[in-house]
Amino acid sequence: MKQKILELLSASEIFISGEKLAELCGISRTAVWKHINSLKEEGYNIETQPRTGYKLISRPDALVKTEILDGLQTKVFGKEFLYTFFEIDSTNLKAKQLANEGKPEGTVVVAESQTKGKGRLGRKWVSPSGKGVWVSFILRPPILPVKATQLTFVIAVAMVHSLKNIGISDVQIKWPNDILIHRRKVAGILTELSAEIDCVNYVIVGIGINVNQDTFEFPEEFKDKATSLKEACGHKVSRIKVLQSVLKEVEHFYYLYLENGFGEIINLWRENSVTLGKEVEVISGTEKITGLAIDIDEEGCLLVKDREGKVNKIVAGDVSLRGKKGNYV
Amino acid sequence: MKQKILELLSASEIFISGEKLAELCGISRTAVWKHINSLKEEGYNIETQPRTGYKLISRPDALVKTEILDGLQTKVFGKEFLYTFFEIDSTNLKAKQLANEGKPEGTVVVAESQTKGKGRLGRKWVSPSGKGVWVSFILRPPILPVKATQLTFVIAVAMVHSLKNIGISDVQIKWPNDILIHRRKVAGILTELSAEIDCVNYVIVGIGINVNQDTFEFPEEFKDKATSLKEACGHKVSRIKVLQSVLKEVEHFYYLYLENGFGEIINLWRENSVTLGKEVEVISGTEKITGLAIDIDEEGCLLVKDREGKVNKIVAGDVSLRGKKGNYV
Numbered sequence: 130m131k132q133k134i135l136e137l138l139s140a141s142e143i144f145i146s147g148e149k150l151a152e153l154c155g156i157s158r159t160a161v162w163k164h165i166n167s168l169k170e171e172g173y174n175i176e177t178q179p180r181t182g183y184k185l186i187s188r189p190d191a192l193v194k195t196e197i198l199d200g201l202q203t204k205v206f207g208k209e210f211l212y213t214f215f216e217i218d219s220t221n222l223k224a225k226q227l228a229n230e231g232k233p234e235g236t237v238v239v240a241e242s243q244t245k246g247k248g249r250l251g252r253k254w255v256s257p258s259g260k261g262v263w264v265s266f267i268l269r270p271p272i273l274p275v276k277a278t279q280l281t282f283v284i285a286v287a288m289v290h291s292l293k294n295i296g297i298s299d300v301q302i303k304w305p306n307d308i309l310i311h312r313r314k315v316a317g318i319l320t321e322l323s324a325e326i327d328c329v330n331y332v333i334v335g336i337g338i339n340v341n342q343d344t345f346e347f348p349e350e351f352k353d354k355a356t357s358l359k360e361a362c363g364h365k366v367s368r369i370k371v372l373q374s375v376l377k378e379v380e381h382f383y384y385l386y387l388e389n390g391f392g393e394i395i396n397l398w399r400e401n402s403v404t405l406g407k408e409v410e411v412i413s414g415t416e417k418i419t420g421l422a423i424d425i426d427e428e429g430c431l432l433v434k435d436r437e438g439k440v441n442k443i444v445a446g447d448v449s450l451r452g453k454k455g456n457y458v
Numbered sequence: 459m460k461q462k463i464l465e466l467l468s469a470s471e472i473f474i475s476g477e478k479l480a481e482l483c484g485i486s487r488t489a490v491w492k493h494i495n496s497l498k499e500e501g502y503n504i505e506t507q508p509r510t511g512y513k514l515i516s517r518p519d520a521l522v523k524t525e526i527l528d529g530l531q532t533k534v535f536g537k538e539f540l541y542t543f544f545e546i547d548s549t550n551l552k553a554k555q556l557a558n559e560g561k562p563e564g565t566v567v568v569a570e571s572q573t574k575g576k577g578r579l580g581r582k583w584v585s586p587s588g589k590g591v592w593v594s595f596i597l598r599p600p601i602l603p604v605k606a607t608q609l610t611f612v613i614a615v616a617m618v619h620s621l622k623n624i625g626i627s628d629v630q631i632k633w634p635n636d637i638l639i640h641r642r643k644v645a646g647i648l649t650e651l652s653a654e655i656d657c658v659n660y661v662i663v664g665i666g667i668n669v670n671q672d673t674f675e676f677p678e679e680f681k682d683k684a685t686s687l688k689e690a691c692g693h694k695v696s697r698i699k700v701l702q703s704v705l706k707e708v709e710h711f712y713y714l715y716l717e718n719g720f721g722e723i724i725n726l727w728r729e730n731s732v733t734l735g736k737e738v739e740v741i742s743g744t745e746k747i748t749g750l751a752i753d754i755d756e757e758g759c760l761l762v763k764d765r766e767g768k769v770n771k772i773v774a775g776d777v778s779l780r781g782k783k784g785n786y787v
Binding site for chain 2: 225229273274275277278281305306319320321322323324325326327328330428444445446
């Protein structure tokens, strides 16, 4: 109901009376008044005039539930189970806990900041308050565990589309799971699987997106490798719009994948890859391979052709692209 | 220290004085007395004579820590982290929780009974108190998630050896994870994986072994499919000996696998398989395939050659063996 009141206030450029809101929502004026107060507490600036009613002046720049749901174009994702936190250890950890408790596919966990945000292989992911979108979803795909790696590629494709939707160009994917703008990392994806030998219990997808950081705010070691949407656009970006766009595209491409399989996804991935066709250096465990990244296969492995013409199948590793000076960055 | 006192008592056929025990253990007589009382509480029958000392009369038929550790021939498994419960929801659930908290490889969870014991695909596993061995371990193998299915085969091979060790013959493996004696199921293995796209967080292996049930104690629907070690031997079997043998062999074959790879394991699996070379019916999702089970491949998939000579690769499913009357059981 609070959502409905917010919608009505958003749609109106003039004051709406409490009586009118009560009538349109089919609730009492006291109930309207309570919802208005609750909105104010969430950070909505609503002007109140005793005899004329209410008018929405501004919205909070915060990942609050009401704000996320207002205009969210998904069918399932975030609609029924949406958990928002001001601060949390890690959205992936929380999502895992919720999945173990039986929460369904499409459950979404969002936080303003993470104290233990992590990237791939347990690496730290810096998640300062109010600057980014740190979100995790529960998926329960009816696929075999060996196929679960494909989901990282599904999500990467969804990420490219969600950023393009909000007007960001030059978004590319670096194998396997980095999202780049102008060759700098703007977002990362962490996919975690819980499975039995022949069925998936659940998959947690965590996404971290740098939205409104300035370069000087990144830790020293990332300054020349990281970017934010604000840097890319030259102005502040609405984190709510980013999150809504991500939820919409993740849902879209995830269902597309379940329906049509990996083929379509893999083609979209190829189109948006920064890795393919490049000279690369791959560190995989203790091995180092350099060569031409020629393609990815059905399992998402990177195929790298070395100088001897041998095609190496890379299952896991860190990839650097050969720069103009011949070094790998 | 309690363990040391138990060992000394076990090794002696006459009374040992508190003074002697104190001296051998390097502790006070009061400390000896406290440990003796603790052993009595666990169900050890220890005769106490004021001036002569202590004598072990009998051991409890219970999966208590002291009893499990007494004579346990492992290097790591169960040695440092061993959790025993009188009743628990499921040893796999507990092991998962401990793994999430960071407990290391070789952590073991044992329970006298499970209220929510489960088999493959969420099926119920009946785990009555005092009748079986219900145990789970934490593994942290440095392998790729796609290889994790191989572990079920490692454990199946270990199970065959651990039962043969304690004098049970005719133990066979039914693909993928059932342990049979005379074609009836005596034990099951449930492998659960937690992984990122390119590394395993942990694997939980749960094993349920029917030890001292009589046929009439099995639920009606399992009466002609299930058996116990007692049925197979014709007498009651020590659950402690079974558990110790399982821990020893699981550790042995797990390290063998990590060191030498899957090849050796797969050969041992083949030697002990009841499935290979048989006419089988496989229900896999909505599909039904009948044919000759000719082999398993490197990923543990069952290869079934149908009437048209086509070899079907079965990743997951339920297998029935063709019986004498041409039906599948």
